[in-house]
Amino acid sequence: MPGNVQDLRNSGREPPLPLQVTTPSGPLTINQWLRVLPGQRLVGAGDLAGRPVMAKLFIAPRAKQHWQREKDGLEALQQAGIRTPELVAAGELEHQGFFLCTDYLAGAxxxxxxxxxxxxxxxxxxxxxxxxxxxxxxxxxxxxxxxxxxxxxxxxxxxxxxxxxxxxxxxxxxxxxxxxxxxxxxxxxxxxxxxxxxxxxxxxxxxxxxxxxxxxxxxxxxxxxxxxxxxxxxxxxxxRAKRLHDWLAKAVRDCTHFSVEQRWTRFTAVVRERAGALRSLLEAPDQSFAAGPSLKDGGTSSVTLVEADGQPLVIKRYNIKGLAHWLTRFWRPTRAWHSWLAGHRLQFLGIATPAPLAMIESRFGPLRRRAWLLTEFCPGQNLLELFGSDGRILPDKEQGDALLKMVGQLSEARISHGDFKATNLLWYAGQVWLIDLDSMQVHTSDPDFQQGWSKDRARFVRNWPAGSPLADWLQANLPR
Structure with missing residues (x-):
C-alpha cells in the first residue's frame, strides 16, 4: 500500500502494511512495524530497492532535527570504529518527512x-x-x-x-x-x-x-x-528516582506502554500489550462477579477470579456503600487508582506483587464513583496458612531471608503497606509477594516512615499469639 507522510501522521498506532514509500534512494517497502510513535517516528523492517533494511521514518512536522541527530550519531559511531548497523541511505521525503535506513541484521x-x-x-x-x-x-x-x-x-x-x-x-x-x-x-x-x-x-x-x-x-x-x-x-x-517518577506518570496517560482512554463517564488505563486480550473484561467488568468464583465479598470491595487468554486474573471492585461514603470519596482518586500506581511502583522497585494490568474508574465528569482493578493472579499461599495461626511453625532459611529482604526493600524505598497482616503476604516462587495495596504509602522523611513501619510491624506480629515461637522470631528478626 503506498504511503505518504501526511497519511502516516494520521495513521495512529497501526500504520498500514505492507507500506511502500518513494525515496531518493529507491522504493522502500515496510513489511513489519517494530516501533510506532504516532505522528512522530515509525520504525520498521523491510527492503530498500531489494536490500533488507531497518527503516526509520521521521514524520513529525519538525522532524529534521531528530533525523539529523540519528544520522550524525550513527556516522560518529562508524568513524570511531564502534560496531553499529551500516547506514545504507538517508534523505528527505515529501511533505517534510525524512527517512533513514540501516542494514537489517537477521536474527539479532x-x-x-x-x-x-x-x-x-x-x-x-x-x-x-x-x-x-x-x-x-x-x-x-x-x-x-x-x-x-x-x-x-x-x-x-x-x-x-x-x-x-x-x-x-x-x-x-x-x-x-x-x-x-x-x-x-x-x-x-x-x-x-x-x-x-x-x-x-x-x-x-x-x-x-x-x-x-x-x-x-x-x-x-x-x-x-x-x-x-x-x-x-x-x-x-x-x-532511578526520576525514572520511577516518569514511569508512574506514564501509567495514567496514553503512551507506548499504556493505553489510556478518558471519557465523561469513564477512565480506563491498561497495559497496552494486554489491551486486546482484556477488551471484553474491561467493557463489562461486573459480569465477571456473576460468573467467576468469589475471593472476597465485603462492603467496600469485592474480589473475584477470572480467566483471560488462558491466564487466571483477579478483578477487585471498589464499592460505594451509599451517599455518605460517596461524599467522602468522589473528589479524590479512587482506591483502584492508588493501587494501580502502587503496584507499578513496587514492580519498578523489584518488590514482588501481582502485575497490575488495568484500572477503571466510573466517573461523572470530574466526580469519581465505583472503580475496578485487574491484576495477574498469584497462586501463592498466604503466610497465615503457611505458618499456621498458632505460631508454632518457624520460617525456614529461604522463607526467612525472603521476608527480611522484602522488608529491607520497603525500608529502602520508605514504603509502608498500611494493612500488613499475614493474609496480605503470599509465599510463591521463593519470594514473599505483597497484595492489597489500597493503603500503601510512600513517606517523604525517615521519621514518617519509621512511624508507618512501626504500625506495619506491630500489625504483622499480632497475627500470632504473643510468646509463640513465630512471634518471638519476628520480634527478634524484624527491624525496629
Whole structure:
C-alpha cells in the first residue's frame, strides 16, 4: 500500500502494511512495524530497492532535527570504529518527512531480550545480583559503553535495549541518543560517571552492591579517566528516582506502554500489550462477579477470579456503600487508582506483587464513583496458612531471608503497606509477594516512615499469639 507522510501522521498506532514509500534512494517497502510513535517516528523492517533494511521514518512536522541527530550519531559511531548497523541511505521525503535506513541484521536480539529470557525462567523473578549469565550480559554492554567513552562519545539513553547482539558481537543502536563530547579524546570523569549512572539506574537497587565489580569490565577497555564509585552511586539513585517518577506518570496517560482512554463517564488505563486480550473484561467488568468464583465479598470491595487468554486474573471492585461514603470519596482518586500506581511502583522497585494490568474508574465528569482493578493472579499461599495461626511453625532459611529482604526493600524505598497482616503476604516462587495495596504509602522523611513501619510491624506480629515461637522470631528478626 503506498504511503505518504501526511497519511502516516494520521495513521495512529497501526500504520498500514505492507507500506511502500518513494525515496531518493529507491522504493522502500515496510513489511513489519517494530516501533510506532504516532505522528512522530515509525520504525520498521523491510527492503530498500531489494536490500533488507531497518527503516526509520521521521514524520513529525519538525522532524529534521531528530533525523539529523540519528544520522550524525550513527556516522560518529562508524568513524570511531564502534560496531553499529551500516547506514545504507538517508534523505528527505515529501511533505517534510525524512527517512533513514540501516542494514537489517537477521536474527539479532537486544541485550534486553537476552536479559528477559534469563529472568523468565522463574515466575515473577528478577535476576539476582551475582548471576553469572546476567553479569556476562552487563559486561558486554559496559565494554561497548567504554569504547564510546574512550572515543569521546556518550549515549544519553543508555539501556540494554540499545545494544544489539548479532553473530556474538555487540552493536550500538539509536544514533539519535549519541552525543560527541570530545571527539577523539576520552570523555571526562564526571561525564563518564553521569553517563554510567544512567545505565546502572536501569537495574534493581539490589545490583548497586555489585557496581564496583561490574566497573572492572568497563575499566579493562577504558581506564583513561579515574572514576568515583561513591559519587556514581549517588547519581544512580537520583536517576532511578526520576525514572520511577516518569514511569508512574506514564501509567495514567496514553503512551507506548499504556493505553489510556478518558471519557465523561469513564477512565480506563491498561497495559497496552494486554489491551486486546482484556477488551471484553474491561467493557463489562461486573459480569465477571456473576460468573467467576468469589475471593472476597465485603462492603467496600469485592474480589473475584477470572480467566483471560488462558491466564487466571483477579478483578477487585471498589464499592460505594451509599451517599455518605460517596461524599467522602468522589473528589479524590479512587482506591483502584492508588493501587494501580502502587503496584507499578513496587514492580519498578523489584518488590514482588501481582502485575497490575488495568484500572477503571466510573466517573461523572470530574466526580469519581465505583472503580475496578485487574491484576495477574498469584497462586501463592498466604503466610497465615503457611505458618499456621498458632505460631508454632518457624520460617525456614529461604522463607526467612525472603521476608527480611522484602522488608529491607520497603525500608529502602520508605514504603509502608498500611494493612500488613499475614493474609496480605503470599509465599510463591521463593519470594514473599505483597497484595492489597489500597493503603500503601510512600513517606517523604525517615521519621514518617519509621512511624508507618512501626504500625506495619506491630500489625504483622499480632497475627500470632504473643510468646509463640513465630512471634518471638519476628520480634527478634524484624527491624525496629
Amino acid at each position: 536480539r537486544t541485550l534486553q531480550q537476552e536479559w528477559d529470557a534469563l529472568s523468565d525462567s522463574m515466575p515473577g523473578s528478577r535476576l539476582s545480583p551475582g548471576d553469572p549469565q546476567a553479569i556476562a550480559l552487563l559486561g558486554q554492554a559496559l565494554r561497548s559503553i567504554a569504547l564510546m567513552h574512550r572515543a569521546g562519545l556518550i549515549q544519553t539513553d543508555l539501556h540494554m535495549g540499545n545494544f544489539l547482539l548479532h553473530d556474538c558481537q555487540v552493536q550500538v543502536i539509536d544514533g539519535d541518543a549519541i552525543r560527541a563530547l570530545s571527539p577523539g579524546q576520552p570523555v571526562g570523569s564526571r561525564e563518564a560517571e553521569n553517563n554510567l549512572a544512567i545505565f546502572f539506574a536501569q537495574l534493581d537497587a539490589a545490583w548497586d552492591e555489585m557496581m564496583e565489580l561490574l566497573l572492572i569490565e568497563y575499566l579493562q577497555t577504558n581506564a583513561e579517566r579515574p572514576l568515583n564509585p561513591d559519587r556514581m552511586l549517588g547519581q544512580v539513585k537520583q536517576v
